[in-house]
Amino acid sequence: MAWWFSVNSLDVWTVAMILVAAGVYLSALVATGAVLFRLAFPQLPEHDRRHVARMGVLAVWAGIILILFQWPLEAGYLGGGNIAAATNPMLLGIVFEGASGTRLILVVTGLLLVQAIQLNNLTLSKTANSLSLVGVLLVMLAFVQVGHTVNTPRLVLAGLLIIHLMAAAFWVASLWPLFHLVGQHYNHGNTARILTRFGQLAMGGVGVLVLAGVTLATLLTGGLTPLLTTAYGQFLIGKVLIVAVLLLFAAANKWRLVPAFESGDATAPRRLQRSIALEVVLVVVILLITAVLTRVTSPNG
Numbered sequence: 001m002a003w004w005f006s007v008n009s010l011d012v013w014t015v016a017m018i019l020v021a022a023g024v025y026l027s028a029l030v031a032t033g034a035v036l037f038r039l040a041f042p043q044l045p046e047h048d049r050r051h052v053a054r055m056g057v058l059a060v061w062a063g064i065i066l067i068l069f070q071w072p073l074e075a076g077y078l079g080g081g082n083i084a085a086a087t088n089p090m091l092l093g094i095v096f097e098g099a100s101g102t103r104l105i106l107v108v109t110g111l112l113l114v115q116a117i118q119l120n121n122l123t124l125s126k127t128a129n130s131l132s133l134v135g136v137l138l139v140m141l142a143f144v145q146v147g148h149t150v151n152t153p154r155l156v157l158a159g160l161l162i163i164h165l166m167a168a169a170f171w172v173a174s175l176w177p178l179f180h181l182v183g184q185h186y187n188h189g190n191t192a193r194i195l196t197r198f199g200q201l202a203m204g205g206v207g208v209l210v211l212a213g214v215t216l217a218t219l220l221t222g223g224l225t226p227l228l229t230t231a232y233g234q235f236l237i238g239k240v241l242i243v244a245v246l247l248l249f250a251a252a253n254k255w256r257l258v259p260a261f262e263s264g265d266a267t268a269p270r271r272l273q274r275s276i277a278l279e280v281v282l283v284v285v286i287l288l289i290t291a292v293l294t295r296v297t298s299p300n301g
Contacts, residue, residue: 013081014296017073020066021291026172026284027063028107028143029165031056031114032136033173038117039129040170040201041194045187052177053118059173060111067107074100103145110138140165146294160215167208172283174198179276182261182269192262199254210243232293239289246282249275 010018034056038044044052072086074095079085095101113135116128143165144158178198181191253275261268 010296011081013073013077017070017077018288018291018295020070020073021295022284022287023066024063024070024107025287025290027059027066028111028139029169029172029287030059030176031063031111031173032139032166033169033171034059035114035117035132035136036166036170037173037177039133041197044194045190048177048181051180055173055176057115057118060115063111064108067104071095071100071104099145103142106138106142106145110135110140110142113138136166136169163208171202174202175276175280175283179273179280182272182276188264192258195258195261199258202250202254210247231296235289235293239286239293242282242286242289246279246286249279249282 034052038049038052038056072092075088075091076082076086078094079088079091085091096104113131116131116135118128140162144161178195181194184191253272257268257272257275261272
């Protein structure tokens with residue numbers, strides 16, 4: 001199969017690029033999603049607010065370190081995949097002067113701004129919120145500077161990707177705070193309210209995520225045949241199937257486990273945490289596939 005040929009032909013340098021790219025995606029989604037989570041739940045208890053803040057800050061600096069590390073990796077790839085090429089000033093300059101350099105600047109600037117919301121942990125400042133939202137937008141814009149969304153119709157593809165990423169960021173960044181919340185043994189009522197509100201928001205977010213993703217995939221592949229016969233299409237199908245499993249977990253949480261938690265079922269917290277942990281694993285797999293899609297395959301095969 002085409003996907004196996006693509007994977008089997010990977011060298012160590014390309015594997016490193018895929019892993020770093022997946023790390024950049026995860027860090028950026030968590031960092032920006034932490035802002036969206038804070039804004040969606042302004043009445044979050046102080047202890048949990050600090051917890052989300054720490055998560056966001058760690059994700060910011062992990063993202064900055066990884067995107068800076070991605071720079072010499074891409075230079076090395078241009079020079080044949082070796083350390084000498086990765087440290088070559090000319091190759092580093094070529095990468096920085098291109099779309100990858102623009103992406104690097106946008107990501108670093110955006111991630112630095114994202115932290116503004118943490119400047120006032122007790123009350124949400126409008127200025128801090130605005131700066132963080134500008135940071136979120138810059139990070140989202142960074143991901144449409146390279147990759148397959150630069151093709152025609154660029155504005156449509158870029159818009160769909162940004163919408164898709166915003167929905168994904170909110171979902172991905174919510175997993176760890178929710179895992180932490182349901183494991184607490186105090187303020188059961190407040191946790192139940194947060195879980196219920198998250199379920200309501202997630203319903204709309206999932207719809208946007210799926211609709212934007214399906215439309216984007218259709219425009220990129222151009223039809224059913226390339227979807228089935230190219231490595232890109234086959235990886236995309238695999239990604240969609242894993243997302244479908246992720247949605248099943250989310251549905252089970254909303255319709256079964258959250259009501260059980262609200263009713264005081266003693267086993268519900270542990271079951272919810274197990275389900276959320278599995279969602280985290282699936283998210284990591286999805287991001288790895290996404291990194292493969294953007295690094296070693298293309299819609300035209």
